[in-house]
Amino acid sequence: MHHHVLPEKLWLKILIGMIVGVGIALNVSIPESYMPWVELPGDMFIGILKMVIVPLVLSSVILGIGSAGSLSYLRSMGVRLIPYFIFTTAVAITIGLTITSVVEPGLAIDQSLMKPAEQVTTQKLLDITIPERIMNVVPVNPAEAQLSKNMLQLVILGVIAGIALLMLRTKSTKTFRDVCEFTQDACMLVVGWAMWLAPFAVASLMITAVSAMGLSALSSMALYVACVVGGLMTMMVVYMVIVWIIAKRNPFQFLSDIRAAQIVAFSTSSSLATMPVTLSVAEERLKTSDDVHGFVVPLGATINMDGTAMYQAVVALFLCQVFGIDLSMGETVILVVTTIGASIGTPGLPGVGVIVLATILSGIGVPSEGVGMILGVDRLLDMCRTTINITGDLTATAVMQRWMHK
Numbered sequence: 001m002h003h004h005v006l007p008e009k010l011w012l013k014i015l016i017g018m019i020v021g022v023g024i025a026l027n028v029s030i031p032e033s034y035m036p037w038v039e040l041p042g043d044m045f046i047g048i049l050k051m052v053i054v055p056l057v058l059s060s061v062i063l064g065i066g067s068a069g070s071l072s073y074l075r076s077m078g079v080r081l082i083p084y085f086i087f088t089t090a091v092a093i094t095i096g097l098t099i100t101s102v103v104e105p106g107l108a109i110d111q112s113l114m115k116p117a118e119q120v121t122t123q124k125l126l127d128i129t130i131p132e133r134i135m136n137v138v139p140v141n142p143a144e145a146q147l148s149k150n151m152l153q154l155v156i157l158g159v160i161a162g163i164a165l166l167m168l169r170t171k172s173t174k175t176f177r178d179v180c181e182f183t184q185d186a187c188m189l190v191v192g193w194a195m196w197l198a199p200f201a202v203a204s205l206m207i208t209a210v211s212a213m214g215l216s217a218l219s220s221m222a223l224y225v226a227c228v229v230g231g232l233m234t235m236m237v238v239y240m241v242i243v244w245i246i247a248k249r250n251p252f253q254f255l256s257d258i259r260a261a262q263i264v265a266f267s268t269s270s271s272l273a274t275m276p277v278t279l280s281v282a283e284e285r286l287k288t289s290d291d292v293h294g295f296v297v298p299l300g301a302t303i304n305m306d307g308t309a310m311y312q313a314v315v316a317l318f319l320c321q322v323f324g325i326d327l328s329m330g331e332t333v334i335l336v337v338t339t340i341g342a343s344i345g346t347p348g349l350p351g352v353g354v355i356v357l358a359t360i361l362s363g364i365g366v367p368s369e370g371v372g373m374i375l376g377v378d379r380l381l382d383m384c385r386t387t388i389n390i391t392g393d394l395t396a397t398a399v400m401q402r403w404m405h406k
């Protein structure tokens with residue numbers, strides 16, 4: 001990637017946008033008929049980012065693998081990255097479960113708050129067999145993967161095309177690589193245009209978010225919200241320790257480098273929509289190599305969701321407390337394993353972490369009725385967990401840079 005898209009002090013501009021948005025939301029009552037206009041900059045911003053996702057993921061993964069240089073290098077990257085992802089996810093879940101079992105937010109809940117979860121379309125991932133799940137990952141129909149933005153299939157498609165680029169040495173190899181490079185540059189150019197909109201978009205997104213936040217539900221659910229937010233903040237500290245000790249970078253410098261991506265993740269609630277910004281932060285601020293961020297960021301935005309995993313674990317344990325269910329040791333293990341799986345399977349879109357929850361709940365025998373109760377405060381928690389998801393991807397990028405290039 002050679003096209004630089006992040007303006008100086010971008011984070012400051014979008015932070016101001018965020019504050020202005022919250023200020024307007026809390027102090028001005030906007031007539032219903034103006035809302036589509038208020039939402040326009042935010043929708044436009046996310047629309048432009050989503051527009052470039054498919055070509056950007058494909059070209060970044062292909063070039064990332066292409067610049068890895070060899071299959072054995074690729075393998076050594078995979079055997080480090082995948083265990084790292086699983087390890088950090090397990091740490092996040094452990095923190096979430098520990099905080100929730102110490103604070104016991106479920107005991108403070110009035111049972112009458114319970115609402116049936118009819119509004120929630122729950123998804124039973126457990127009904128799918130393992131061979132079916134494996135086949136679900138194969139990009140049998142690339143056009144369909146692009147249409148439905150099936151990210152895992154797209155990443156795998158990119159890996160396969162990238163390996164072909166490594167293995168075939170024909171006349172047209174260079175042409176294909178050039179086409180990918182141009183595609184990537186063109187996508188980033190477009191992302192650069194979206195960045196001009198970013199401060200206004202963030203203000204617009206915050207206005208909509210604050211009104212969807214359910215501030216009235218917040219007080220009765222305060223302990224639960226505190227558990228999730230406290231867990232996520234603990235995870236942030238864990239990342240900073242990893243950045244410091246494993247990636248050998250100054251954590252404060254790291255934080256200020258990635259601020260723009262964090263704010264965009266917070267206001268869009270979508271790892272996927274944020275991915276173009278995450279990529280440019282890695283390239284331009286963290287100065288990682290193409291083979292590292294080209295591979296780690298798209299893959300991470302798809303399967304590495306520590307914030308979502310922690311959230312799902314906290315909700316599961318919280319609902320156990322509400323319904324008076326005692327978890328045995330074995331059930332706790334099932335909870336951890338299904339949560340790792342569920343967070344991998346959760347797409348990086350707003351609010352889907354809560355939908356995938358049903359899998360986990362049925363695994364430990366919690367009625368999914370409880371989900372209705374947590375929906376009221378989900379918007380705020382979604383923003384927070386998405387910020388952690390993105391921070392986890394950038395932490396992984398810094399770690400892999402250290403492991404692969406030192």
Ligand code: ASP
Binds near residue numbers: 272349
């Ligand atoms: N919104 C989250 C993300 O995009 C996923 C979730 O709902 O937990 O990372």
